[in-house]
Amino acid sequence: MPELPEVETVRRTLKNFILERPILGIDVYYDRIIQGDTQLFVESLQHEIFCDIDRVGKYLIFKCQNHAFVSHLRMEGKFHIVESDEPVSKHTHVVFHMDRHQDLRYIDTRKFGRMELVSLDGYREQLPLKKLGPEPFEITTEALYERLHHCSLPIKTALLDQSIMCGIGNIYANEICFYMHIDPRTKASRLSRKRVDELRKVAIMVLQSAIEKGGTTIHSFDANGIHGLFQVQLKVHGQKVCPVCHHDIKKVMVHQRGTYFCPQCQKKRY
Ligand SMILES: [Zn+2]
Structure with missing residues (x-):
């Protein structure tokens, strides 16, 4: 299971690849990865731009212009950046189509990972993040x-x-x-x-x-x-x-x- 340092590395690496890039469309192949209404998730995020990625504990928060979503990789979740014409593997559950014929794909063999829309301004005060204590870097x-x-x-x-x-x-x-x-x-x-x-x-x-x-x-x-x-x-x-x-x-x-x-x-x- 990825721990805080691995998730932080995923955050830093992903930032280099997706910031300032548009989400042209989203395909969800396995509904249960999305907590809440899948349709709302897709409609809220498509035509948005990835502006920043934050991290709280082992959660990643993808911040767009008007919306944000939180992602927890759980046991096996990972993000790949691939060319859009590459066939979608059977463990690919969510695809964010970006510009330059590239996708951000979420792959998870165990299907335990979750994504959920959260408020762009108030995600720290919202579930699932509000139940988390401070990080070791923050606590006195x-x-x-x-x-x-x-x-x-x-x-x-x-x-x-x-x-x-x-x-x-x-x-x-x-x-x-x-x-x-x-x-x-x-x-x-x-x-x-x-x-x-x-x-x-x-x-x-x-x-x-x-x-x-x-x-x-x-x-x-x-x-x-x-x-x-x-x-x-x-x-x-x-x-x-x-x-x-x-x-x-x-x-x-x-x-x-x-x-x-x-x-x-x-x-x-x-
Ligand atoms: Zn010893």
Whole structure:
């Protein structure tokens, strides 16, 4: 599943290809990708111009002159820019026809992704975005401490709770706990202000460095499009051996999510 850094890279890359370009027409091949009325979605957006792309957590917001829509890639969603005469594959669900005989196509083998019209001026205050907490880049230590201090969840699970802080998925939650030397099963409420301050900085560092790597990995759209997780060096998630102490990495389930940690380096429970 794409996480915040991947979605940010998709945003930056797509901007280079679609800004200032008109939407000449839209074909929807699979209705359920569109939340709400498909006809309204199409009628509102065709003849618009892509003006900007914003991101909140793992959501992309495509801003046009009069309308906007939000897109969540979920498990497998990706955008491709292709020549208009290229045959539409069976996993292509939405096609935005642009100028210069090119399309922006939404491809999703699992069909879990969603698009939805939102208000151009008020999307942050509207569902689905209004239920999201601030990003690690925005939240203050005090606000995060308040939220975690009253939270009975394990810290790993609290990091995944998008209403506390948005944009961290399973992979980076594991990585953040590793950098914090904390046992991921530790209750979030046990963290002191000082540790919460460290946590906030570690979260920013982990996401920021992944965004920077993404920015250098993906230069353009090719046949594979842009999607998924790119070449970020992960310390603990999906790993067998700890890169610091060489102890075996342990995998356990925490609230039904695969959780990787080094029992040697991550002994701290506060
Ligand atoms: Zn270790």
